[in-house]
Amino acid sequence: MTSRTPFPSPTPSRIAGNDPDWWRGAVIYEIYPRSFQDSDGDGIGDLRGITSRLPYVADLGVDAVWLAPFFTSPQKDFGYDISDYCDIDPAYGTLADFDALIAEAHRLGLKVMIDQVLSHSSDRHPWFVESRSSRDSAKADWYVWADPRPDGGPPNNWLSVFGGSSWQWDSRRRQYYLHNFLTEQPDLNFHNEEVVEALLNTVKFWLDRGVDGFRLDTTNFYFHDAELRSNPPDPDVPDHKRIEAYHWQDHRYDKNRPEVPGFLRRLRALLDLYPGSATVGEIGQGPRSLELMALYTGGGDKLHMAYTFDFLGAAFSAGHFRSHVARFEEVAADGWPCWAFSNHDVVRHLSRWRGHARDDRKLASLAAAILLSLRGSVCLYQGEELGLHEAELAYEDLVDPYGLRLWPEFKGRDGCRTPMVWDGASPTGGFTEGKPWLPVSAAHLARAVDRQRADDTSVLSEYRRLLRFRRDNPALVKGSITFVENAAPEPGETLAFVRRHGDSAILCLFNLSADPAEFRAGADLSGVIGTGRDRIPLEGHQALFLHIGPGGQALPPAGTGAGLTASSSTGDRTEPRSTSGQSSLT
Structure with a gap:
């Protein structure tokens, strides 16, 4: 299908300064x-x-x-x-x-x-009003019309999302018209x-x-x-x-x-x-x-x-x-x-x-x-x-x-x-x-x-904190996603993935259960989160974000807490801690 409608280009002032993506x-x-x-x-x-x-x-x-x-x-x-x-x-x-x-x-x-x-x-749209007025009208074929079966029934078994047949009888045209939703919402004929x-x-x-x-x-x-x-x-x-x-x-x-x-x-x-x-x-x-x-x-x-x-x-x-x-x-x-x-x-x-x-x-x-x-x-x-x-x-x-x-x-x-x-x-x-x-x-x-x-x-x-955290971290906006396994013996309802964009990467951990759980780095994260971080406890319904450096090491948390978690730094190690529903996104 090729368009026969000429569309002029907009004025440059309309798009000045915009990121097209x-x-x-x-x-x-x-x-x-x-x-x-x-x-x-x-x-x-x-x-x-x-x-x-x-x-x-x-x-x-x-x-x-x-x-x-x-x-x-x-x-x-x-x-x-x-x-x-x-x-x-x-x-x-x-x-x-x-x-x-x-x-x-x-x-x-x-x-x-x-x-x-x-x-x-709508069935009140002038297009439909004209279409239903006559089989010979200029817009007769702008909607989906069909003849009844020999017994007067609708042409097929299609059903409306809102219940019943998706075909409505029209006595003027003596045909059915298609409506996938309400009878007052006739379907336009995209084949026209x-x-x-x-x-x-x-x-x-x-x-x-x-x-x-x-x-x-x-x-x-x-x-x-x-x-x-x-x-x-x-x-x-x-x-x-x-x-x-x-x-x-x-x-x-x-x-x-x-x-x-x-x-x-x-x-x-x-x-x-x-x-x-x-x-x-x-x-x-x-x-x-x-x-x-x-x-x-x-x-x-x-x-x-x-x-x-x-x-x-x-x-x-x-x-x-x-x-x-x-x-x-x-x-x-x-x-x-x-x-x-x-x-x-x-x-x-x-x-x-x-x-x-x-x-x-x-x-x-x-x-x-x-x-x-x-x-x-x-x-x-x-x-x-x-x-x-x-x-x-x-x-x-x-x-x-x-x-x-x-x-x-x-x-x-x-x-x-x-x-x-x-x-x-x-x-x-x-x-x-x-x-x-x-x-x-x-x-x-x-x-x-x-x-x-x-x-x-x-x-x-x-x-607000989460939206600011997302905006401040390109990995969460336009980065790739790679799911990782929880190698804990009883992983429970944990979800884990890494978001990457350029040299930036964030390990995202979520415990969807109300009960405590533990995340253990498996082979797919070997060496990524650093010594001492291979086992991470997660409280019920806790979310945790950990920054990962270019070489795979865990970085100090420039905003690693989200959902129900904040983080604190002790020397060169980062320890997650619960904050009873508060976030520390910096």
């Missing part, structure tokens, strides 16, 4: 606009509210913000159903408000990435060249407006099988996923199609005209997710980076983290991952993993230390840095269509989308002066920003 190893802070900060008292967060809070985000030490959708939308799926790709929904503000947000973010040194939902639009060019031009609109990149929603859904073949059953679906019929299928024909990389190359060609712009794609979950992430980011001509849902589930073990990262390193070649533990679509990780910890503050610090040490870029979700759990909501408070449909087996996504808490003394957490669109969790108020900001032992302070 800023995204490689960047920490990206996800903002859910509806829940971050309300500026006008209507109970819904907005762009002006986000702009007013950007100094807080910059002070954390992250590199960029990712804004979930704020485009014109009927809000059936809260912005992921777009009716105008090139305008702002009035609930969130205006284009002038967006321009002011961009200017303030750039003044603070923050890049701005926005959600781009290309796979589907006019559709591809129109979507690329919406991307260009925002690049010209100054955005630094895009988070691409449901990247592996862009294409469908043109023959509309039915999916085969998935013989390996785990029992806990059988509550959703969607997981019973091997989705080889309704997504993950071989045409996707061709479109991504065209998208990358457009972004390459805007040096310093970047993409991060959402791949989702499935047995081939890591391979797709590698495919979509390899070669330097498609996505810059991508993430999957592999770390967004219930699994929490050293083996799980090691196997998935190592698998990506094995298949990725020159690809680049972006790791996340939480986002706006899943239960917050402290709730998913709470059964593995006696102290959730320790778990929050440990999780942050692991995430910020992996090779790749990182996405943090608003409130993650406060150690927030999933909010407990009553059924009558739910607004998420996914949760309303699957209740009570699945409670939806509202629990991770409740408003950000800034002021612990305010019943609305300082989010709004009106009635918030979702209730503010009373349990969250004790962890509000103002309650943690001045507390050196808080989760917020720990995130």
Whole structure:
């Protein structure tokens, strides 16, 4: 596929002074606009509210913000159903408000990435209104339409992520249209060249407006099988996923199609005209997710980076983290991952993993230390840095269509989308002066920003230290990763790897168990950590970083403590010691 759309180059002033590879190893802070900060008292967060809070985000030490959708939308799926790709929904503000947000973010040194939902639009989008009006309309083939079977049923067995068939009957055209999500979210037809060019031009609109990149929603859904073949059953679906019929299928024909990389190359060609712009794609979950992430980011001509849902589930073990990262390193070649533990679509990780910890503050610090040490870029979700759990909501408070449909087996996504808490003394957490669109969790108020900001032992302070430590050590930002074995007779739930960049190397040690453990250097670290350091005790949920010199010797700690560990020097030896949750990152 080759683009027929002429894209002019941007003005040099737009990219002056930028590192075009800023995204490689960047920490990206996800903002859910509806829940971050309300500026006008209507109970819904907005762009002006986000702009007013950007100094807080910059002070954390992250590199960029990712804004979930704020485009014109009927809000059936809260912005992921777009009716105008090139305008702002009035609930969130205006284009002038967006321009002011961009200017303030750039003044603070923050890049701005926005959600781009290309796979589907709202059924209120003018494109779909015209497409469904007639089989002979100019946009008749802009969406995926199919005739019914002879018995009137849908053309195949494809299922919607949100439940039921992914085909919706339309009486005007007397055909079915495809919707992988809500019926109000019809899928665009990427096999149509006019559709591809129109979507690329919406991307260009925002690049010209100054955005630094895009988070691409449901990247592996862009294409469908043109023959509309039915999916085969998935013989390996785990029992806990059988509550959703969607997981019973091997989705080889309704997504993950071989045409996707061709479109991504065209998208990358457009972004390459805007040096310093970047993409991060959402791949989702499935047995081939890591391979797709590698495919979509390899070669330097498609996505810059991508993430999957592999770390967004219930699994929490050293083996799980090691196997998935190592698998990506094995298949990725020159690809680049972006790791996340939480986002706006899943239960917050402290709730998913709470059964593995006696102290959730320790778990929050440990999780942050692991995430910020992996090779790749990182996405943090608003409130993650406060150690927030999933909010407990009553059924009558739910607004998420996914949760309303699957209740009570699945409670939806509202629990991770409740408003950000800034002021612990305010019943609305300082989010709004009106009635918030979702209730503010009373349990969250004790962890509000103002309650943690001045507390050196808080989760917020720990995130700041870890982010500063990461930024000060290039090995953690852009270095390689090599996993090492724990040669202790009972290694327990320990995770160990070395990050290297040039002459800099850091040994990263983590005890994922609440019980004490010991790390012993094996043959793969022979002579690396020096005499007297071959056995390192680790307390429960402890993280430890040790600098390694060019010759393999252990160096005095210029910031070797993280998570729950600090270090002290005695002569030319470095001894780890527990600090009950505090860090000493210098």
